[in-house]
Amino acid sequence: MPGATVTLPPSEGEQIQELHRILQLGAPALIGPHGEKLTLPESVYAILKDVVRNMRAGRAITLVPEQQQLTTQAAANLLGFSRPHLIKLLESGVLPFQKVGQHRRILLRDLLAFQKKRDTERRAALNQLAREEFDAGTYEGSPLPRTGTDE
Helix, strand or coil: CCCCEECCCHHHHHHHHHHHHHHCCCCCEEECCCCCEEECCHHHHHHHHHHHHHHHCCCCEECCCCCCEEEHHHHHHHHCCCHHHHHHHHHCCCCCCEEECCEEEEEHHHHHHHHHHHHHHHHHHHHHHHHHHHHHCCCCCCCCCCCCCCC
16 A cells, blocks of 8 residues: 555545544554454554544545655656756756666655755745845735825
8 A cells, every 4th residue: 555645435425534533532442353352553653644634634644664765756746846857956966766677766855955955945045035034024025105095
């Protein structure tokens, strides 16, 4: 099942709501077919809660192992890039990749690290721009024209 995307079928909405309610009560346990009980480890419990919360919100869920290798198209889709743009990043050394025959493969963990770094840099640039605009007195918008209206 790793790598498969799961969406909530409409017929299971009530069950997911009830599961969400139960998961808020505390760490659950699994009961086996012969009555054996296994308390879920905290890490599994946290993942389960997150999966249920997202499914309840109508979001699709995909579980992918960290060592998963992605095709260039899958990696581009995940980042919201075109495939040619992603290949330029790969060839310029911005993103590491491996060749499998003639095909490039990107490790999911490398892609996620790139995405996190990119998002951090974007946030810092936006914060700097907002700071400069605030210092210049234009953060709340452009000054009104002499007519006194913004139209």
